[in-house]
Amino acid sequence: MKKIFGLLMSFTLLLSLVVPTASANPAENQDLAADKNIHVQIVLFDGFDLLDVTGPYEVFAAAEMYTGGKVTVELVSAEGKRVVPSGLNGPSLEAQAALDPKRSGIIVVPGASGKPAGHSDDSIPNILKQAKDTGLTRLMKQALNNKEVTVATVCGGSLLLAMDGLLKDRYAVTNSIGMPALATLGAKTVEARVVEDGPRLVSGGGVTSGLDVALYLVERELGPQIANAIERLFEYERRGTVWKAEGTTPMNFGSNAGDAPEKK
Amino acid sequence: MKKIFGLLMSFTLLLSLVVPTASANPAENQDLAADKNIHVQIVLFDGFDLLDVTGPYEVFAAAEMYTGGKVTVELVSAEGKRVVPSGLNGPSLEAQAALDPKRSGIIVVPGASGKPAGHSDDSIPNILKQAKDTGLTRLMKQALNNKEVTVATVCGGSLLLAMDGLLKDRYAVTNSIGMPALATLGAKTVEARVVEDGPRLVSGGGVTSGLDVALYLVERELGPQIANAIERLFEYERRGTVWKAEGTTPMNFGSNAGDAPEKK
Numbered sequence: 001m002k003k004i005f006g007l008l009m010s011f012t013l014l015l016s017l018v019v020p021t022a023s024a025n026p027a028e029n030q031d032l033a034a035d036k037n038i039h040v041q042i043v044l045f046d047g048f049d050l051l052d053v054t055g056p057y058e059v060f061a062a063a064e065m066y067t068g069g070k071v072t073v074e075l076v077s078a079e080g081k082r083v084v085p086s087g088l089n090g091p092s093l094e095a096q097a098a099l100d101p102k103r104s105g106i107i108v109v110p111g112a113s114g115k116p117a118g119h120s121d122d123s124i125p126n127i128l129k130q131a132k133d134t135g136l137t138r139l140m141k142q143a144l145n146n147k148e149v150t151v152a153t154v155c156g157g158s159l160l161l162a163m164d165g166l167l168k169d170r171y172a173v174t175n176s177i178g179m180p181a182l183a184t185l186g187a188k189t190v191e192a193r194v195v196e197d198g199p200r201l202v203s204g205g206g207v208t209s210g211l212d213v214a215l216y217l218v219e220r221e222l223g224p225q226i227a228n229a230i231e232r233l234f235e236y237e238r239r240g241t242v243w244k245a246e247g248t249t250p251m252n253f254g255s256n257a258g259d260a261p262e263k264k
Numbered sequence: 265m266k267k268i269f270g271l272l273m274s275f276t277l278l279l280s281l282v283v284p285t286a287s288a289n290p291a292e293n294q295d296l297a298a299d300k301n302i303h304v305q306i307v308l309f310d311g312f313d314l315l316d317v318t319g320p321y322e323v324f325a326a327a328e329m330y331t332g333g334k335v336t337v338e339l340v341s342a343e344g345k346r347v348v349p350s351g352l353n354g355p356s357l358e359a360q361a362a363l364d365p366k367r368s369g370i371i372v373v374p375g376a377s378g379k380p381a382g383h384s385d386d387s388i389p390n391i392l393k394q395a396k397d398t399g400l401t402r403l404m405k406q407a408l409n410n411k412e413v414t415v416a417t418v419c420g421g422s423l424l425l426a427m428d429g430l431l432k433d434r435y436a437v438t439n440s441i442g443m444p445a446l447a448t449l450g451a452k453t454v455e456a457r458v459v460e461d462g463p464r465l466v467s468g469g470g471v472t473s474g475l476d477v478a479l480y481l482v483e484r485e486l487g488p489q490i491a492n493a494i495e496r497l498f499e500y501e502r503r504g505t506v507w508k509a510e511g512t513t514p515m516n517f518g519s520n521a522g523d524a525p526e527k528k
């Protein structure tokens with residue numbers, strides 16, 4: 001990897017001698033991003049899904065490493081610093097601070113880990129409902145109204161917001177199991193691994209799509225080189241096209257009418 | 265998903281009426297696996313990589329859910345029950361018990377999270393060296409000698425074992441960054457996402473390959489249906505062929521001589 005970067009740097013040096021005004025100069029891009037600091041808050045609540053949290057956490061932590069600290073990431077909860085148990089009697093993680101909806105940056109909302117359906121205490125619908133009742137969605141409403149914040153959801157995280165009406169008429173995705181519920185809760189469901197409703201609301205599908213959500217945001221905020229370096233380190237390649245409500249829409253042949261977003 | 269299972273069950277029922285002796289009957293397979301209990305120990309050490317641990321953890325926890333408890337999984341450490349910090353100042357996880365190399369089942373050894381190279385305290389080589397010096401590799405040597413145990417490594421986990429000579433002449437893989445070091449430490453390196461040296465030693469490549477290692481072991485021990493259900497729940501598909509020292513070997517055209525395993 002060092003070798004590749006070495007080659008890139010030599011190439012850059014050569015370019016800067018030959019074409020001093022080249023706008024595709026990687027060194028220039030690096031300078032451009034130099035002023036940008038991005039703080040990421042990842043939300044914990046009782047019964048959260050471990051991988052929904054640790055996937056994005058590790059992507060942003062690697063971005064912190066590769067940018068020399070331009071990205072910072074912390075675990076937060078609605079209640080402040082506390083130890084929070086994950087779902088299915090899984091391991092706990094410690095929230096370091098209270099979720100601050102006024103702080104600019106990215107806020108990631110994970111889903112729950114539990115029985116995929118049913119009405120038991122350890123069912124995902126019940127865990128999400130309990131999380132909603134902690135005041136978390138009230139804070140997330142403030143975050144969604146803050147123009148300096150991008151809200152990102154993973155898996156059931158979009159269901160959690162939708163349960164309090166926060167995704168009404170917004171384009172979003174969740175785990176395929178939860179798509180009918182998400183639609184019932186008023187969101188415009190889109191079958192894609194990552195959906196960008198607008199620059200400030202990005203949702204991901206099932207569990208591992210949290211990696212894709214985080215890698216997409218790293219690319220969007222810091223450019224492709226950091227995202228690519230993380231992909232190589234993790235031996236993971238982001239999949240699929242990030243869906244956005246723009247460009248030419250495909251003709252609808254009626255085969256997937258239930259899932260196609262309504263015409264605007 | 266319920267619908268698919270419902271369809272499967274109806275199909276099974278139909279099959280059992282029409283072809284009562286069919287050996288491909290899913291219900292029969294389920295009965296076959298009914299006696300099998302699998303305990304998984306995932307090892308923590310100071311500076312472990314969070315995703316190397318949580319990826320396999322969540323796969324085995326989902327297997328526990330889908331089998332109604334035939335699989336059990338716990339976090340362990342060489343020292344016993346304690347809170348263990350992950351690398352790069354990341355979150356801690358609590359080991360619930362001491363690593364028991366005498367207990368049958370699967371033991372997963374993760375890699376470290378830190379600077380990919382260099383000699384600083386937070387470099388991956390230094391973190392692994394410190395983990396080796398805790399007595400962890402002594403316990404893992406006992407595990408490797410226990411015929412009832414499958415040892416699985418993720419990312420730098422194979423380097424950790426190799427540092428104490430435990431992978432001498434064994435087929436293994438690690439993160440692509442660590443492959444030259446793994447070869448220097450005496451392992452026969454193989455470029456594959458998952459490498460099975462034999463039934464009792466399975467290694468994975470970089471970070472996210474831990475998902476593939478765990479899904480492969482779930483399939484190997486419990487059959488494809490549990491592994492497939494987990495893949496759908498996580499929206500993740502295992503990639504690549506699990507490399508084993510069997511079958512026809514490809515002709516070597518000299519282009520990748522450095523990485524091809526030696527002829528036996």
